Amino acid sequence: MISTIIVAAGSGSRMNKSIPKQFLKIKNKSILEITTSIFENSELIDNIIIVANKKFFKKTELEVIKFKKVFKIIPGGKTRQESVFKGLKILKQLNPSIVLIHDVARPFISNILIKKLITKAKEKNSAIPILKENSTISLSTKNKIEKFLDRNQVYQHQTPQAFDFKKLFEAYTKFEKNLSDFTDDASIFFANKNEVYTIEGEKNNIKITTNEDLLFAKFLYDLKK
Ligand SMILES: Nc1ccn([C@@H]2O[C@H](COP(=O)(O)OP(=O)(O)OP(=O)(O)O)[C@@H](O)[C@H]2O)c(=O)n1
Numbered sequence: 001m002i003s004t005i006i007v008a009a010g011s012g013s014r015m016n017k018s019i020p021k022q023f024l025k026i027k028n029k030s031i032l033e034i035t036t037s038i039f040e041n042s043e044l045i046d047n048i049i050i051v052a053n054k055k056f057f058k059k060t061e062l063e064v065i066k067f068k069k070v071f072k073i074i075p076g077g078k079t080r081q082e083s084v085f086k087g088l089k090i091l092k093q094l095n096p097s098i099v100l101i102h103d104v105a106r107p108f109i110s111n112i113l114i115k116k117l118i119t120k121a122k123e124k125n126s127a128i129p130i131l132k133e134n135s136t137i138s139l140s141t142k143n144k145i146e147k148f149l150d151r152n153q154v155y156q157h158q159t160p161q162a163f164d165f166k167k168l169f170e171a172y173t174k175f176e177k178n179l180s181d182f183t184d185d186a187s188i189f190f191a192n193k194n195e196v197y198t199i200e201g202e203k204n205n206i207k208i209t210t211n212e213d214l215l216f217a218k219f220l221y222d223l224k225k
């Protein structure tokens with residue numbers, strides 16, 4: 001069994017809108033609907049959990065009620081990782097072999113990427129999409145550069161991130177008290193002495209975080225037509 005947790009409990013504060021960004025529309029469809037439909041339509045995904053923003057729980061239910069694979073909607077936690085762990089605890093009863101964790105704010109993932117991640121995770125117990133860095137990278141504090149980094153060793157993490165469910169659950173349990181120290185699932189999996197394997201991500205698999213991202217997302221959506 002392959003399950004997906006779509007984390008959609010954020011408030012979208014960096015977007016500065018009156019509603020969380022997952023409810024913003026692109027061509028009359030909410031980001032939540034667009035993202036959920038990709039996993040609904042993937043023949044590799046058996047079921048989906050939506051982790052929702054408590055203040056917009058009913059609105060979330062209304063948006064995803066049409067998706068048959070969504071078997072549970074639960075309220076999220078204070079951080080992304082707390083929301084993920086809430087989803088993992090629900091999945092414990094189903095005990096899937098592989099779990100994919102995905103940001104609702106990334107509505108442009110492809111089926112090809114999902115397939116590659118699942119194939120790799122089945123083989124290696126983990127698979128995350130990463131993007132090479134094409135710009136020069138440095139460490140700086142107070143607007144002064146302290147050190148230049150080798151951009152050939154620096155990668156940007158994307159989602160979905162795919163894992164052996166049992167191993168990821170163990171890692172989250174181990175670091176339950178420190179989840180806010182981490183910003184993605186791979187870092188928790190890695191902290192628990194697991195190997196994290198990567199595949200090439202997709203440039204278009206952007207995370208809609210700011211208004212500029214939303215403008216770019218609308219452009220990308222038109223391209224998909
Ligand atoms: N307590 C939280 C915080 C975030 N997320 C989810 O984690 C993903 C990545 O987080 P981010 O892009 O930062 O979303 P927000 O937290 O909503 O944005 P912001 O940080 O600007 O408030 C998003 O799909 C978001 O809904 C979540 O499920 N639970």
Ligand SMILES: C[C@](O)(CO)[C@H](O)COP(=O)(O)O
Binds near residue numbers: 080156157158159
């Ligand atoms: C999980 C993630 O998308 C991987 O790059 C990223 O860490 C999420 O960060 P956010 O600040 O919670 O959006």
